[in-house]
Structures are given as C-alpha cells and as structure tokens.
Amino acid sequence: MLFSSSLQRQLSIIFGILMVFLVIILSFLIGQRSIQEVQTEIGDSLADMAYLMGDKLDRYMWSRNGEVEIISEMQTIKEQENLNEIDQLLNQVRESFPAFSWIGLTNEAGEVISATDDILRGIDISERPVYQEALERPFIGDVHEAVLLAELLPNPTGEPMKFVDISMPITTDGGVFTGVLAAHLSWEWAKEVEMAMLNTLKGREDLEIFIVGKNHDVLLGPEEMLGHTLNFNELKHAEPDQAAWAVEKWDDGKEYLTGFALTDGYRDYEGLGWTVIVRQTVDEAYAPTKEMLSYFIVCGIILAVLSSLLASLVARRMAAPLKEISSIADRLRGGEKIDIPIYRGIEEIESLSISLRKLIKQLTKTETDLVEMENVASRDHLTGLANRNGLERYLDRVTHENTPLTILYLDLDGFKKVNDTLGHDAGDQLLIETGRRLKQNIENGEFVARLGGDEFILVLKSPEDPVQRGIDIGNRIVSMLGDAFIIDEHIVHVGCSVGGAVYHPEINNITSVIRLADEALYKVKRTGKNRVYMSEAH
Template structure:
C-alpha cells in the first residue's frame, strides 16, 4: 500500500508544481502584455498630441496672415486705385513687418498689377492666375504651389524651388468692386515653424515631421529628400490617430493630425504626421517586457520548486489558498487566509499578498497618472482634458456662463524677454485669475495665452462685473526677474442656453472674444 501512496504524493506534488508554474507565468505574461501595450499606446498618443500641436500652430499662423490681408484690404488707401504711390508704400511696410510675404500686389478689375512691393510685376496682367480669379467675389487661400511668374524675379537663397501659398481678397471702393489685393506667402515660414517645433521637442529622439497636402499623397514638407515626393503606399493616413507602418523597409510609429482651420480660416486640409522609429519609440516597452518576463520566469520556477518540495505539508493549506484566490477573481475585496505555524505557508501567503498589493498599487499609479493628464504642467490649472472632465460632471440643469480669456501683448513679452520669463508671467496670471475666482467657479488653461473660466452660480451681470475685475487685476504690472512688464486681457462671454451644446456656447464665447480684440483689446464682449 505504501508504494501507490508514494506515487500519488509525487503525482500530486508534480501537479501542484505545474499549477503554480503555469499560473505565475500566465500572470506574468498578462501583466507584461498589459504594461507594454499601455506604454506603446502612450507613445502613439504623445506623437499624435505633438502632431496636433504643430497642426494647430500652422493653422494659427495662416489665420493671422489671412486676417492681416483682409484688414489691409479694408484700408481706403488700398481700395482706391488712384493712390498708387501711397498704396505701394503701405504694401512694402507690411512686407517689411512680415517678411514671409514674398510679394504683395494691388490689382485692378482686369487683373493688371497697378502697385506692388518693390514694383515687381507692375503693369503685368495676372488675370489668369487663381490668386485673381478666385478672389473676384470672396477671399481666397490657395494651396502650396511653385512660383510661376516670380521664380526668376525672387530667387530662393537656398537654391530650392520657391513655393508660395496664395492669399487674396476682393477690394471695394464705396461699395463698387475695384480690384483684388493679392499676396504670395513664402512656404519658408512653415519650415521655420517646423524647425522651432523640432527644437521644442528635442527630448523626443529621431522624430521626423511631415506636412502632407490635401490630396493626402504629396509631401509638402519633410526631412531631407522627402519634400515634393509622394507618400509611400504602406503609410495610411488615419485622421488624428497613431499607427505603425513601414517606410522604405524600416518600421515607424506615427501620430497624425489633420488641419481643421482656426476661426474663419477653414484650413487647407494639410495633415501633419510625426514619426519615430519603433526601435526608439518602443525601447522602454521592450525593456519592460523583457524584465517582467525574466522576473516572472524566475518567480514561476521558484514557486514550482516550493510546490514540489512542500506538497505533502502544504496540500491542505494550499487548497484553502487556491479557493481564496478563486474567490478574489470575482471579488477583489476578498483576501488570502493568514496561516500561522508553518513558515513556508506564511512566506507564500505574504508573498502573494505583496504581489496583489503591488498590482493594486500599480493600478492606483495609473489612476494618478490619468489625473495628472488633466492638469497643465506649467500653471497647475486644469487643461482641456480637465475642462472636459469638469463639464461632464456638471448636473444637466446647471446654468453656466463661459468666459474665454486671451492675453493682450503676451507675444511681445515673450519675444522681448524670452520664453522663460513668459512662463513665469503665465504662472502669475493663473494665480491672479484664481485669486478672484468665486466659489463654484472653474478656470482652465487651453494653451498658449488662452484661458477659460466657467461660472455656475453667478448671473450674467455678476459675470460682467467679475470679468472687469479680472481684466483690471491681470492688467496690473508684473515684476519678474528684475523686469517690469505690462500686459492686458480681452474677454468674450457667452451664457449657455437650454439645449445648447458645449461646442456651441464655446463658439459663441470665441466670437465674443474676437469682437473684443477688434474693439481695441482690454475689453469684454458678450455674445
């Protein structure tokens, strides 16, 4: 009878050892896959965020030039055809202030250039060009194209073919069509923005930036040798998402963002693609997977040996532990039984408890990271994610008033004193906004020098009063790093009405802010 009993014990020990080995290895594999997938997903999200930020910067730049052309076209000097010398002087002054305008011309109703910067093309007819034809009745923004008439007159210092973006607007003198204001905006500005953006994201290794045309095939701007080429067939543009694809035999992960314009500028449909070699992007994830696998393999082997050696002694306690572990799969609040008297059982129980604690701690760290993702790292205010979370948690019947804030003169401070002082200025502005924030109010930084305040317990009259207080408070002098700087602030206010979505009320607040800017800044408008 003793021999069959011995074989049963050996078989039982082997089964227990195999069970522990498999469970530990399986858990290790699950944790490894989950952790690495999370890291890889975060890499893609970071690249997509980078692409979105660059796309947003390009849209803001184009909108600024578009607005400047429309503003210039509203001047009586430009609208009238008689003041040729004064018109040329005005055009050249704009070009001097904004050198990215390679050429600016005032055309008559027949498409003849009557005045232009440096008298280039004066007396020449360009009536067949889209910059004239498309602007006969409404403003026109044309996509990137190579210079036709100006290629020889305005050679590119870099030796590369000169490329332009056309911006033009119809002119009216006392209500009658009097011609077109046409401009050629050098595409070199996009390269400058891309280079500055590369410097700002230098912490990302081997990152390449591509700007792809509206046809989603032609590369307008990219690394050396890529500009003007066609996007490889292996690369699929998936709007505002990350993807992995092969580029000439090498794997890259990329984040993308398609231009959606800004305010009354509808955008040119460009797609910004930011790519990074998978060997660099996923290096941390691969290292983590290898570490977890080795640790899991060691842990699996150790538990198997312990199970083999202590099978007879641990049979009954292990059954209880296994039963408790099965219960924990359905109810995480359950815990393993505490066995005392057998050191090995105590050690195993404590080890499993610590493992569970580490897993729960890891989950808690994940939640903490998600909370941090809702805060602006510079000012500590909520960011766009935090704003969305706050709005989502508001009761449906909440009466909200939205104040869109934009600093006046911040760019001049940034350009004069540098970004470091500009960051300090943003921090102090945030503190001043919070100082006057009433109970129940919410303030967030949307990016750059844009902020938003949500009031939920105030009337529109009270919101106006608070807005004036904020403008006055923010407009007071700032003493930063032995420098005294002055800025202002404009506010657009919109009161949410029943049935109105967040996007609609924020759009109205943006329109009100735009009106405040037009009215001279440092003021508040209600939409």
C-alpha cells in the same frame, strides 16, 4: 539513492520549467498590457500634438489672411492713386511680417501696378490663380512651387521655393472692381511652426511631422517624402477638428505609431483641408517597455534557478517514502494483495498513504461491482445469451479487426401460437432451448444474441466466402430449429426465418448491414417463411 536522485532531478526540472513558464506567461501578459498602455499613451500624445500643430497652422493662416484683408480695405489701396505710398505700405508690411515673400496690387486688368521691391511690376498675372480666383471673393490657395517668382526672389537654401497664395478683390466704396491685392506666403513659416513644436519635446527627437494636402500629398516632412502620396485608410476617414491615431505600416516597411488631425480652419478662415501627421516608429515607442520586460525575464530566470535548488532539497525528504509506495504499487499491479503502510513525518506523504489505502480498497470493490454490473447489463436474463448492449460492445470490438462478417437475423415462425396455447412459461422455455441450439452453430470468437421477443442475431467471422457460409449456417439453423422441442412434456414444432447480409469493412458500416439483414428477414417472412435469404445489397 538512485530513486532519490531521480526524483530530485525531476522536481528540480519541473520547478525550474514551471517558474520559467510562469515568467513567460507573466511577461507576456504584463508586456501586452504595458505595450497597450504605452501605445495608447503615446498614440494619444501624437494625436494631440498633430491637433495642436494643425491648430497653430489654422491660426497662423487666419492671421495672415486677416492682415491681407485689412490692407485691402485701406482707402489708399482702393483708390490706387498714389502708387509710391502703396509701394511703401506693401514693403513695410513685408518687413513687419517676413512670412510674406511678395505682396502686389493689380489693376482691374490683372497688371501688377505696385509690389514689394518692384518685383513683377508691370507684369500681367491675369491668367494666374492668384488673380482669377479673387475676382469676386477672397482666395486662399494651397501650397505650390514658385513660377514667376522662382528666379526673382532670394533663395539662400537653393531648395525649390513654395508659397501659399492669399488674394483679395479690391472694390471702391461704390462697389466697382479695381483690381486684386495678392500675397505669397513663404512655406518656410510652416517649417518654423514644426521646429517650434519639436523644441517643446526635448528628448523625443525621433518624432517626425508631416503636413499632407487634400490629395494626401506630402507638403512638409522629411525631404525624401516630399510630394509622395500617403494611402492610409484612416486619413480618408479623418474627421475635421478631431485627432486620432493608429499603428500604420509605411512605405519603408516599418510600423509607426501615427497621430493625425484634419485641420478645420479658424473662425472665418475655412482652412485648406490639410492633415497634420506626427509619427514615431513602434520600436522606438516600445523600447522602454521592452527593456523593463528584459529585466523582468532575467529576474525570473534567477528565481527559477533558486526554485530548482529548493525543489532538490524537498525531493530528498520525499524520496524514501515515495520509493516504498512505488514498490508497493508495483506489487499491487502484479496482483499481490497488500496494504499500503501509513508513513509519518511529512503530513502530505502521510495523507497520501492513507488516501491510497482507501483508494485501493474502493477500487477493488468498484472493479468487482463494475464487472458484475457489466455482465448483468450485457446479458439477456432469460436465455443467458448476450442482449443488445452485449451485441454493441462485441461489434465495437470485432469491426476493428477488418474482417468480413456474416450477419444472420432470425425469428421463430409459430412462436405466438406456442405462447397462446401453452402459456408464456412454455414460450420462455422454448426461447431458452432455441438459444442453446443456436450456440451450437457458432465457432470460437463468433457471437449470438437475443434482441427481444423471438428475434435473434448471429455474427459469424467469414474471411473467405461470407455469403456461402451465411447460407450454410442459416440452413443448418432452419433445420435444427425445425426439429421438435419437448416443452413441459408437450411436443412443440416451430419454424425459423433467416435473413442475412455481409459486412465488408472497406465498403459499408455495420449498422447498415444489420438493417439489410433485417430487411432480408422480412422478405423471407413475406414470401414463404422457414428458409434463408442473403441480401445482395451493400
């Protein structure tokens, strides 16, 4: 019952965790997809809104510019003979179009000779841009605060008054310059356009609209932002007549979905290079999506609990046969030879027991085959010593013991002569006897291998004086292999050259040490043979 309870508990936890994990993954994937779709949808709508407002601004400015142009072409304005008539005309225009805060006509010297409500009449405005810029061609100036008119026009709100200038040069039919028709558009009309746009978006009171000048200064927007300079890369790369959007981090530290459109004028009105921006905080934009994800997560948690209960019921049926299989597995691990019984009733358990029976038989056979193959692959078939594979496996194991090792690399002097005079069978017998003598020089845990031909290698564990031990064992081997061999009733004499090197775990690696030992061997071969030389290199 203890095992059944444990399995029940484990499966319940696993199923619960699995369901929670799936819910988290699905929530993440769905959330990311939903947020991306919502982001794109809202971003596009903000960009479209910015474009539409920019278009309204351009059309409005085109209309006002056209109105001023029409007035400037009137014969009464050109002749400048009947100032009373001109006064009535200008006042009538301002009453018909309240966006005009002031309209005035100057003579060729820049003195105001007619104006709405007689404001600035007789004042010289020849130094003002509204006059200077319109001497040769029509002029439309960007938004600026009132200077001369600040104290002369009514200002119920008390806020700083801002205007957009429109002025036209006045010439007679003969082309003689007679003055400038100047108009100041109240910036309030832009706020009216903004309110009209927002009124069409019921339920989206969280949107904010900005109008930004060429220098990226805020001309229209929240009061605390007026005059601030915006430094968005997207604004610098905005293209005329194209709307776009991006997620931007503003100066208040919040991220906003930001739609923007660069105005490009309308018809013959070239525009002032304004950029319209519509923004909404990311939190407010994503709020509906996050609410949906929260609902999805709650449902997922409930599903996880139900899945855990279901797993608990399933575990009760699985517990008994699995307990028995576990017990048999412990006995098999202990070396006992026993077959796993076949359990009926639950198809999966039955299939498991059958598969395990087959697996145990196959593993037993495979293990036996692997041991046999491993022994064959690691042994020299002639001498019975280890071969290169066996050497590599031994070195992989012994180099992890962090113990200094003495490597002796040797070959026989005169072996070729034995092969040539007595034959290869005699040579093979000589190699077998050489391997037997070499094994007499190693202690428990040390190693000897035949690398091929008449080349052998010894690995000695030398924790105290590895160099001296290499010399001692090397000299013993030279002496031992110098004794006569009896091969097929022939007395055979060969010599032995030994090169050695020392492996220090903290200094070098075993491959370089074997190479040093090999180089030491060939140094012996070149300088007299039948002796020992230990490499001093590291």
